[in-house]
Structures are given as structure tokens and as C-alpha cells.
Amino acid sequence: MDPDARPPVMADVARVAGVSHQTVSRVLNGASHVREETRDRVLAAIRQLDYRPNSAARALVTRRSQTLGVVSFGSVLYGPASMLDGIEQAARSAGYFVSVASLRSLDSRSVQEAVDRLRDQGVEGIAVIAPQTSAVSAIGKLSTVVPVVAVGSGSESRVPVVAIDNESGALAATRHLLDLGHTTVHHVAGPPGWLETTARQDGWRKALKAAGAPVPPVRSGDWSARSGYEAGLGLAADPAVTAVFCANDHMALGLLRALHESGRAIPGDISVVGFDDISEAAYFSPPLTTVRQDFGELGRRALELLVEELTGAGHSRHHILVPPEMVLRRSTGPAPSR
Amino acid sequence: MDPDARPPVMADVARVAGVSHQTVSRVLNGASHVREETRDRVLAAIRQLDYRPNSAARALVTRRSQTLGVVSFGSVLYGPASMLDGIEQAARSAGYFVSVASLRSLDSRSVQEAVDRLRDQGVEGIAVIAPQTSAVSAIGKLSTVVPVVAVGSGSESRVPVVAIDNESGALAATRHLLDLGHTTVHHVAGPPGWLETTARQDGWRKALKAAGAPVPPVRSGDWSARSGYEAGLGLAADPAVTAVFCANDHMALGLLRALHESGRAIPGDISVVGFDDISEAAYFSPPLTTVRQDFGELGRRALELLVEELTGAGHSRHHILVPPEMVLRRSTGPAPSR
DNA sequence: AGTCTATTTGTTCACGATCACAGAACAAGG
DNA sequence: CCTTGTTCTGTGATCGTGAACAAATAGACT
Incomplete structure (x- = not known):
């Protein structure tokens, strides 16, 4: 690996395609008013150089990191792990990256710390997988700074919640x-x-x-x-x-x-x-x-709610209770006759 | 929330503290040659404004995102979930953020796609939790572009591996x-x-x-x-x-x-x-x-290996096999006599 | 006092993208 | 031919930080 070889930037693509960097930007962002022939030339240059936009530069100027944070507790357990998975899946299809911060304890200092970490990273919103009451009250205060949703927790807080009933x-x-x-x-x-x-x-x-x-x-x-x-x-x-x-x-x-x-x-x-x-x-x-x-479903719904909040789309509902389903197996039977 | 109220930037802190933004930068990065009294004034201003450095701007100029990517498969299962947890833990203490991309299938196209996503985000390195042979061969090709380690997989690949024996x-x-x-x-x-x-x-x-x-x-x-x-x-x-x-x-x-x-x-x-x-x-x-x-330990070791590779520290070992431990319980006993 | 060095602070530029605006090219209409 | 409007493209400023360099200050020594 050549340490001096810097990855190509937009200006490089522009030079190869014989256009200005602004035109490259337009092609990348799917803007209108670009002649088809020009677009093709730009796309060819992009492929030729294997150009990838620099996300930091973009985030700097647009003030959008395209990243959502997940605060997760007990993520080795089946439930939290499934929720995380559902969240990641939904985030991807909504065009967001996912950054995780997992907690080892649920006191409000730890929660605060995790949220700070995510904020430092510039996340646009946060989903909290934190079923303990203390945590929920801790995140209540944060919702003014950055949009927050809770997953799998109860419904006592002010932040939007998606949970099993x-x-x-x-x-x-x-x-x-x-x-x-x-x-x-x-x-x-x-x-x-x-x-x-x-x-x-x-x-x-x-x-x-x-x-x-x-x-x-x-x-x-x-x-x-x-x-x-x-x-x-x-x-x-x-x-x-x-x-x-x-x-x-x-x-x-x-x-x-x-x-x-x-x-x-x-x-x-x-x-x-x-x-x-x-x-x-x-x-x-x-x-x-x-x-x-269905933990995965829970995570997916929570993330959709968060994205709605970010894009300012209609606040559909703020407390979503998903009904669970009984599964009958052999560990239950009639009471023994006395 | 006032939409016009932009978060404070370094220049704001500088103005409040009566110094230049460069001095603020020095304080933040723990540089030497800053008079103690000045440092205190800057720190006070930071607290007063609740200033947080903009990570995108920093990433842009330093060319370091402080972010590591994790490609994970089957992350709802106990093993992968624990590894992810261990990775996150180790990453945090090494000062990195963690971004996850989970796979639903392990064909090499999906792996490629997940890795591309992470690269677009500008991760500095990638840890792959992907125990299937096909995935391992897929990531082998990537290691030239961005440092990669594999967790929990076998030892047949060219990328560094941390695995159970x-x-x-x-x-x-x-x-x-x-x-x-x-x-x-x-x-x-x-x-x-x-x-x-x-x-x-x-x-x-x-x-x-x-x-x-x-x-x-x-x-x-x-x-x-x-x-x-x-x-x-x-x-x-x-x-x-x-x-x-x-x-x-x-x-x-x-x-x-x-x-x-x-x-x-x-x-x-x-x-x-x-x-x-x-x-x-x-x-x-x-x-x-x-x-x-011990999956968590596996994740931790893998991340340490990755960080070593990033910082160019001595390549301690590239294939780490952690010995497992037998746990004797009651499901085993002497062979029945015939 | 004058010179030399070490410490402390400030100025300017660069990173790589988007945005606002200006200018060129082209077609249509008078 | 000139005007007007639409489509296409380019120029310059900007985001917020770190790095290189320059300048100012202070202390030490001849």
C-alpha cells in the first residue's frame, strides 16, 4: 500500500470527465438538468477511478451525518440482540448508518455517557434499547437535544416508545x-x-x-x-x-x-x-x-418512528404497543384432580 | 427547539475565552505549550457553551474517522452477539466508535455490499464476524484496501484471525x-x-x-x-x-x-x-x-489486533487461537455395561 | 543592555464536499 | 436580429477543524 496515494476526490473525477466538480456533485446527488451524455461521462470517470465520496466532507457541509445511534443494554441476550438486528436492518433501508454504544450498567450516568459518545459522533437520532425505569427517565431529558425513541420499554416516559404489550x-x-x-x-x-x-x-x-x-x-x-x-x-x-x-x-x-x-x-x-x-x-x-x-419487528418499527421524527413526517403515533401471541406447547395442562 | 440556533463552534469558544481558535484546538488535543491560566479560561468557556467538537470537520482534516466497522452475521445468536459486544467494549476503550452492518446471507456479494457501506462511511478498519468459508474468501480480497480482521473463523485465510481452537x-x-x-x-x-x-x-x-x-x-x-x-x-x-x-x-x-x-x-x-x-x-x-x-474475549482480542494493525504497532501475531475449556456436567457418564 | 533560546499565541491555508449564484448555450417567439 | 426563457455548466464562498508557519512574549546568559 502506497501511503502517499490518496484516494481520488471529486476534483479528480471532474478532471477525468472534463467537467467541473459541481457537475460531478450534481450527478452524484441525482440532480436534474444534467445532460445525459455528460452524466455518462461522469459516471464512467467515477468507475474508472473507483471514486467514493468523502462522507466527512459531506457531513460537514450538509450538517447531516447519515448516522443513527443505538444505546443498547444486555445486547448478548436474545431480545436486545434481535432488536438491534431489526434496527440495523430498517436503518439500512432508510439510508442510515448505525453506530452502537452498549452499556454494562444501567445507572443514569452510564446512559448519559453513552449518549454523549454518540452525540460526539454526530448522530442524528438515537434509539435506546433500555428496559429499565431508571434508564428511561434518564433519556427523557435528552429528547430535547436530539430525537430519541425507546424500544421494548414501557410507556411511562415522554419519549416515543415501541414496545410489546x-x-x-x-x-x-x-x-x-x-x-x-x-x-x-x-x-x-x-x-x-x-x-x-x-x-x-x-x-x-x-x-x-x-x-x-x-x-x-x-x-x-x-x-x-x-x-x-x-x-x-x-x-x-x-x-x-x-x-x-x-x-x-x-x-x-x-x-x-x-x-x-x-x-x-x-x-x-x-x-x-x-x-x-x-x-x-x-x-x-x-x-x-x-x-x-417479535423483537426484530419491534426494532424495525422503532427505527421507522425515529426516521419519521427526523424527517418531520407526520407524527403517526408516539406509543406503539405491539400485541404478543401465545404459543401453546406441552408444559401446560389441566390442573391435577385432588 | 430553535431551528436557527446552531451549536457553538470552536470560534465561539475562542471568542468567549478571548483567544484564537487555534489555542482552543490545542487545549482540546492536549497539546503542550499552553499556559495553565489560558487553558483554564478555555475550558471554562467550553463548559459554559456546552461546546462539542464537530466530528465531521475533524475527520475531514485529520483523515481519520475514529470509527471501526463490524460486519456481522447471525447477530441474534449468542456467539455473534457476544463477539459484537466484546468488540464494542474494546473499541470504546481504544477510543473508536463502532458502526455495524449485519448480513442476512453470506454470499460474497452481500459481504462485499456490507463492506462497501462501511467504507463509504469512512471506517478505518473492519472486523468481520463471519464464520463461513465463503465469506472469509470474500474478505481476503479487501484487506489491501482497508485493514481487516476476522473473528471466530478458521485460520485458512490471509487476513488476521482470532478464533477459538x-x-x-x-x-x-x-x-x-x-x-x-x-x-x-x-x-x-x-x-x-x-x-x-x-x-x-x-x-x-x-x-x-x-x-x-x-x-x-x-x-x-x-x-x-x-x-x-x-x-x-x-x-x-x-x-x-x-x-x-x-x-x-x-x-x-x-x-x-x-x-x-x-x-x-x-x-x-x-x-x-x-x-x-x-x-x-x-x-x-x-x-x-x-x-x-469465551466469545466476548474473542471479540476483544480481535479488536485489539485490528487497532494494532491500524497504529502500525508491532504485528504481534496474526493468527490467534484461544484454547477452549471443557465444562463437565451431568449429561456424560460411563458407557453402559452390556 | 543586548542576544539567544524556549515558551506561548495568532494567522493563514487546506481538507472535500454542497450551496448560491452567475454565466453560457440553446430554442422559441416577436 | 433581438429578446426572453429554459436548460445546462462553472465559479466562488462556506462548513469547522487541524497543521504549518510566523509573531510575540518571557526568561537566561554573556
Whole structure:
């Protein structure tokens, strides 16, 4: 590689094509009023030199970086990773680049820091994959400086949100178990501070109340299979438990394992429902009844919303709740007869 | 938001601080030869105006975008997602931004397209998370234009690579089963065209040959639990099968399910080993013996390699093979006595 | 005091694109 | 032939920063 060989610039193309740099610019930006023969000559020169416009120069003068930022938390998990993927896909087709800043913790200082990083880079808008309440409140303040949308979080904030309707999903899951004849449904919740935790717990509680069923105490996990396992050991010790709704599939996996080890049959003795429908859920032992959410779709919708906001297009809706879908498998069955 | 209110620029800071813009620039870039009192005045002005340097202008003049690109495939899966996360983390601490381009298919046209997108954005280097042979050959051609490293792929290409030592991992897994007294070990391989598939299959074969064990025919899956399930149904039909090495944990999960449904006890009748140690593996039924790879570490190392290449620092090593680690759990046990 | 050097600050230009405006070419109409 | 309008193309300024160079200031030493 020759270090002195600088990539060709617009002026080089202009020289080769025998026109001015302005004409090259016009061709590149699809402007009208360029004679066809001239355009062809310019395009030929571009190909010949393998010319690529300098995005920094363009960004400088147009004040548009063509870049969107994504603040993401827990991006190794299936949900966040899928949302990121959906966002990237939608951004590409809208003509934007995507720059990511992932968080290791969700305190508002970290969020602030990540957003600052993205702003320093000159992003035109930011999508936040940050389901914790603290994060949402932190980003609320930023929306005046740069357009922001939240993905997968609840609906309490001032920024536009695209999210799964967690509450109705949880409600459906719980009602499914009640309909099977269970007198009540126990709940393994997510960690406190997460919007999903609250919303799913609320849905569960509403379903119980609506059916006049007793509301047992909640056990909290941290979304991991390990925590589900621990909750499961506790629940297995209580012979009155016949139905459990887990706030996500990973915890349900741990729960299944704990129940199995404790000699409880599923769904013979205890029925279990999860939430998410991760791709492995169909291969658990037994296959898991769960609530499916389409994370990728969520990301796509969020990005479309963000682009709308940027281009000033009609503010279609600011809080989009996507309804989830129940997936029935073999981990649920009628309540055991006593 | 006032549309006319343009963000402050260096000249504004200079005016407030009563210096020239060049002095502001010096303060920002930590140059020497700035009187302390002047520096303080400039910093105060920066804070007062909430000034942020314009990255496009800086990129234009320095010819450095401070941005690295990541081409990623299958980024919703645990492995790729973790690598991406590791890359982002390392990039941040090296002072780079990260721009992602994810692929939906791995033909060389798509790869080329993704790389072009990143180049248009002016990235200084590219990390490719693309474990398929076809992709690797495609990126080989690019390394002359912009520095490239590959993550998690095999070692056949000319570009620098950071990867798990798949072969030795597979060899260890197979030997573990042989040591337990199994006469031979069956293998559920990944889909053709993946470097992991080849390397793990080679390791398995080597271990068998070294032990003088017969080499049974290979069954191929596509990494999904579903495909493992199907392979499992086939293997369960053969009473001679007592040990199976699956090329990844997801397929092992499906396999476990199939064996269970077919009435085979694990590990009583059949022992199973996976590969990856996904976070759920400890909660399978039974918990899965597997080969752990630290994807995040892989990403971090890859990025460091890339940065080394950019800064022209000593080419430490170009092919880094990270040794994996066996994790023994309850899915493996001694061969059944006949 | 005068000279020499080291430190500190300012001036001018360049990066590579777009934008606003001006000028050339061409056709149509009087 | 001249005017008018439309289409096509070129010139110069501009975005906000860093680099090279020049100038001013201060301190040290003869």
C-alpha cells in the first residue's frame, strides 16, 4: 500500500470527465438538468477511478451525518440482540448508518455517557434499547437535544416508545392457566426496576383478580436460568402450587429443571408458562408454553418512528404497543384432580 | 427547539475565552505549550457553551474517522452477539466508535455490499464476524484496501484471525467420552461451509483415530435445536449408540429432547457433549457437558489486533487461537455395561 | 543592555464536499 | 436580429477543524 496515494476526490473525477466538480456533485446527488451524455461521462470517470465520496466532507457541509445511534443494554441476550438486528436492518433501508454504544450498567450516568459518545459522533437520532425505569427517565431529558425513541420499554416516559404489550401478554398467559382449571397461578417475576417486570406482574395480577383467584406472593429472579432454578426449588416445596407463570423463558428453563429434580411432573403436577419464545423454548423438557414477542419487528418499527421524527413526517403515533401471541406447547395442562 | 440556533463552534469558544481558535484546538488535543491560566479560561468557556467538537470537520482534516466497522452475521445468536459486544467494549476503550452492518446471507456479494457501506462511511478498519468459508474468501480480497480482521473463523485465510481452537476443543470433548469407556463417539456436525463445522469434525475424527476407535457416519444439522432433534431421532433408533458429540449446544438441546422422547436415559444409556457453553446449558435436562468458549474475549482480542494493525504497532501475531475449556456436567457418564 | 533560546499565541491555508449564484448555450417567439 | 426563457455548466464562498508557519512574549546568559 502506497501511503502517499490518496484516494481520488471529486476534483479528480471532474478532471477525468472534463467537467467541473459541481457537475460531478450534481450527478452524484441525482440532480436534474444534467445532460445525459455528460452524466455518462461522469459516471464512467467515477468507475474508472473507483471514486467514493468523502462522507466527512459531506457531513460537514450538509450538517447531516447519515448516522443513527443505538444505546443498547444486555445486547448478548436474545431480545436486545434481535432488536438491534431489526434496527440495523430498517436503518439500512432508510439510508442510515448505525453506530452502537452498549452499556454494562444501567445507572443514569452510564446512559448519559453513552449518549454523549454518540452525540460526539454526530448522530442524528438515537434509539435506546433500555428496559429499565431508571434508564428511561434518564433519556427523557435528552429528547430535547436530539430525537430519541425507546424500544421494548414501557410507556411511562415522554419519549416515543415501541414496545410489546407486556401486560396483555401476561394477562393472556395467566388466564390460559386459570382456564385450565388451576385455582391460582404463581409468578416468578423479573428483577425490580425493569418495566417488563412491572408490566408482566400487573397483567398477571389483573387476570387473577378478574377471576377472583387468590394472589400468591411473588418470587423475583434476575432473568437468568439460575435464578429460575432457585425460585423453582422454593415453589417445589409447596404442594399447593400447580401453575407457574415465569416472566421469561430463561427463568422458566431453570424452573423446569428444579421441578424435575424435585420429582414434580410437568404438566402432570405443575403447569409452566414462560415469556419471549426464545428459539430453544420448543425443545425444553417439556416444550414450553410461552408468549411470543417479535423483537426484530419491534426494532424495525422503532427505527421507522425515529426516521419519521427526523424527517418531520407526520407524527403517526408516539406509543406503539405491539400485541404478543401465545404459543401453546406441552408444559401446560389441566390442573391435577385432588 | 430553535431551528436557527446552531451549536457553538470552536470560534465561539475562542471568542468567549478571548483567544484564537487555534489555542482552543490545542487545549482540546492536549497539546503542550499552553499556559495553565489560558487553558483554564478555555475550558471554562467550553463548559459554559456546552461546546462539542464537530466530528465531521475533524475527520475531514485529520483523515481519520475514529470509527471501526463490524460486519456481522447471525447477530441474534449468542456467539455473534457476544463477539459484537466484546468488540464494542474494546473499541470504546481504544477510543473508536463502532458502526455495524449485519448480513442476512453470506454470499460474497452481500459481504462485499456490507463492506462497501462501511467504507463509504469512512471506517478505518473492519472486523468481520463471519464464520463461513465463503465469506472469509470474500474478505481476503479487501484487506489491501482497508485493514481487516476476522473473528471466530478458521485460520485458512490471509487476513488476521482470532478464533477459538475448535479442533482441540472437539478433540478434548471426544477424548473425554472415550476415556469414560465408550467404544466410539457419534457426531452431529454443523452445516457444511462453516469453518467451525470442519474444525470440530476434524478434532472429533482425530480423537477417534488416535484411540483406534471406529469412525461412524456423520449427521449434519444447521446449528438449530430443531436439527439436533431430528438427528437425535435417527441416533435413538440405533441401539449401538452410547455417546454423541454435538457441534453446538443448541443442537445438543434438541438431541436431548429426542433421546428423552425415545426413552433413552441420559447419561445412563447415552452420553452427550455439546459445544459453546451457552448460558442455558447448565439448566438443560440433564445439565450439559460442553466446551466453553469465551466469545466476548474473542471479540476483544480481535479488536485489539485490528487497532494494532491500524497504529502500525508491532504485528504481534496474526493468527490467534484461544484454547477452549471443557465444562463437565451431568449429561456424560460411563458407557453402559452390556 | 543586548542576544539567544524556549515558551506561548495568532494567522493563514487546506481538507472535500454542497450551496448560491452567475454565466453560457440553446430554442422559441416577436 | 433581438429578446426572453429554459436548460445546462462553472465559479466562488462556506462548513469547522487541524497543521504549518510566523509573531510575540518571557526568561537566561554573556
